Amino acid sequence: MVSFVDYVKLFAQAGDGGNGCASIRREKFKPLAGPDGGAGGHGGSIILRVDPQVTTLLEFHHRPHVRAENGAAGAGDYRDGRRGEDLVLSVPQGTVVTRENGEFLADLNSPDAEFLVARGGVGGLGNFGLASSKRKAPGFALLGEPGEEHTVILELKSVADVALVGFPSAGKSSLVAALSAARPKIADYPFTTLVPNLAVVDNPVARFTLADVPGLIPGAAEGKGLGLDFLRHIERCSVIAHVVDLAAWEPQRDPISDIRALEKELAAYAADLDRYRPGRSFLPPLMERTRVIILNKIDVPDGREMAEVMRGELSRLGWPIFEVSAATHEGLKDLTFGLANLVKDFRNSLTESGTASGSGAIERPVLRPTPKPARGEKPYTVIPIQIEGGTGYEVRGEQVERWVKQTDFTNDEAVGYLADRLANAGVEDDLLKAGASAGDTVVIGDLETGVIFDWEPTLQAGAELLGARGTDSRLYEPTRRSNQQRRIDYHAWMDAKQRAREELAAEKESGIWDDPGHE
Numbered sequence: 001m002v003s004f005v006d007y008v009k010l011f012a013q014a015g016d017g018g019n020g021c022a023s024i025r026r027e028k029f030k031p032l033a034g035p036d037g038g039a040g041g042h043g044g045s046i047i048l049r050v051d052p053q054v055t056t057l058l059e060f061h062h063r064p065h066v067r068a069e070n071g072a073a074g075a076g077d078y079r080d081g082r083r084g085e086d087l088v089l090s091v092p093q094g095t096v097v098t099r100e101n102g103e104f105l106a107d108l109n110s111p112d113a114e115f116l117v118a119r120g121g122v123g124g125l126g127n128f129g130l131a132s133s134k135r136k137a138p139g140f141a142l143l144g145e146p147g148e149e150h151t152v153i154l155e156l157k158s159v160a161d162v163a164l165v166g167f168p169s170a171g172k173s174s175l176v177a178a179l180s181a182a183r184p185k186i187a188d189y190p191f192t193t194l195v196p197n198l199a200v201v202d203n204p205v206a207r208f209t210l211a212d213v214p215g216l217i218p219g220a221a222e223g224k225g226l227g228l229d230f231l232r233h234i235e236r237c238s239v240i241a242h243v244v245d246l247a248a249w250e251p252q253r254d255p256i257s258d259i260r261a262l263e264k265e266l267a268a269y270a271a272d273l274d275r276y277r278p279g280r281s282f283l284p285p286l287m288e289r290t291r292v293i294i295l296n297k298i299d300v301p302d303g304r305e306m307a308e309v310m311r312g313e314l315s316r317l318g319w320p321i322f323e324v325s326a327a328t329h330e331g332l333k334d335l336t337f338g339l340a341n342l343v344k345d346f347r348n349s350l351t352e353s354g355t356a357s358g359s360g361a362i363e364r365p366v367l368r369p370t371p372k373p374a375r376g377e378k379p380y381t382v383i384p385i386q387i388e389g390g391t392g393y394e395v396r397g398e399q400v401e402r403w404v405k406q407t408d409f410t411n412d413e414a415v416g417y418l419a420d421r422l423a424n425a426g427v428e429d430d431l432l433k434a435g436a437s438a439g440d441t442v443v444i445g446d447l448e449t450g451v452i453f454d455w456e457p458t459l460q461a462g463a464e465l466l467g468a469r470g471t472d473s474r475l476y477e478p479t480r481r482s483n484q485q486r487r488i489d490y491h492a493w494m495d496a497k498q499r500a501r502e503e504l505a506a507e508k509e510s511g512i513w514d515d516p517g518h519e
Helices: 058-062 174-181 229-234 255-274 301-314 332-353 398-405 412-423 427-433 481-508
Strands: 009-015 046-050 066-067 089-090 095-099 102-109 114-118 149-156 163-166 197-201 207-211 238-247 292-294 321-323 381-387 390-396 441-444 450-456
Touching: 009 058, 046 102, 046 427, 089 238, 102 114, 163 229, 163 332, 174 197, 174 207, 174 292, 197 332, 207 332, 207 398, 238 255, 238 321, 238 332, 255 292, 255 301, 255 450, 292 301, 292 332, 301 321, 301 481, 321 332, 381 427, 381 441, 390 398, 390 450, 398 412, 398 441, 412 427
Parallel strands: 009 066, 046 089, 163 207, 163 238, 238 292, 292 321, 390 441
Antiparallel strands: 009 149, 046 114, 095 102, 095 149, 197 207, 381 390, 441 450
16 A cells, blocks of 8 residues: 655646626615626635645545635625635645646745645626626626636655665665664665655754665666655755665675765766756755765674775765764764764855755745736737638737636627727727738637637727617627728619619600700
């Protein structure tokens, strides 16, 4: 049974906004006392929030599809619909959120971090909110906006200061158990550890976290063994500790070859990692981070002799070397102080550069609202495009697309109201400037999901042109002829005048009537 999950695909559907209500208040002696339809409630959003008590993404492994609550519809008597509850999902600290194409969205690496995955839809206004001095009793209401729908990747990357890497059965879990109060599984066979173990080490110099990364083997960067499943857990560490097994039974293995093999895998993995490290840019590249060598199991026969033989060659790497025994606790005190000093130096370097606080945490990001368009800047764009082999025009903008989504196209008055809004915003003027003419195809929104229609610029704004409630006479009685129709009418008029002249001349010649001024 799966007990630890650090990579999931999450399908998030925010709640839809509630529809507005079109209602007329009725009172005694006042059967039509005015509009009283309430607005619909906003849909609930989906939010990721760090929970210190959560250590795995297991919940989303079993339930990858999540949906927030919809907003309730408005009602008469000025009653607004209830707002949908936000769905807050608890995730472990160190969760990275990306899109399916790899685009970075958020790095939840602080205890109180949160991220809005999908925003709930806006509720539609009722006819009470749409009433004005010219449109006193609207016969329509706005629809609720659909909630956002996104597919994101959640990837857990352990937040640790020191990462223990090494071949299987090198004694990493034993070191974690000896240095902290954690009790990982320990056994005498390879790949005992199948999930990363995090432990907190208390030291007078600095308190730091230790991560036991499951055993690596040659080819791990290509997916062999546990491979890429757990290499991600060393991305955030400031110190990489090579745990070398002095009691390895393979004759072809020795401390130098083990370290070189592991460094080769780290270099292969870092080639992709260092190209894109969102949110952790203050960390140096993976291959430039501090290294230490831990020679474990010096208590076994020939273990101490092996350490003495290899000490000179290992010292050429320029990395600190610690000889320890997880079983007898020999050398663990020096190892703990050594790691604590390295972590402290790293945190001090961040403090001096102003990147992070002395505890090693990243500065809290400052969230600012999206700036409004500058004066004179349009909140939408009009772009000529090709639609089915012909020229069309695409109108894109968050505001105008929301207007379209909230329009009830079965109600003529609602369609006329949309035309008024678009005209008042300047969309018609910009279409004319872009070269559009009557009958051209216009799409508002995405070409696949937007609303496509034949543009008729005669739909001029003005609520005084409305017909009966729920109708708009402009949709049926265009008041301006096109240039082609003007030409047809002109030629027909001239032909009629010519025929009338010919008929008068024929009657005169036949003697039906004479010119009264002729003697």
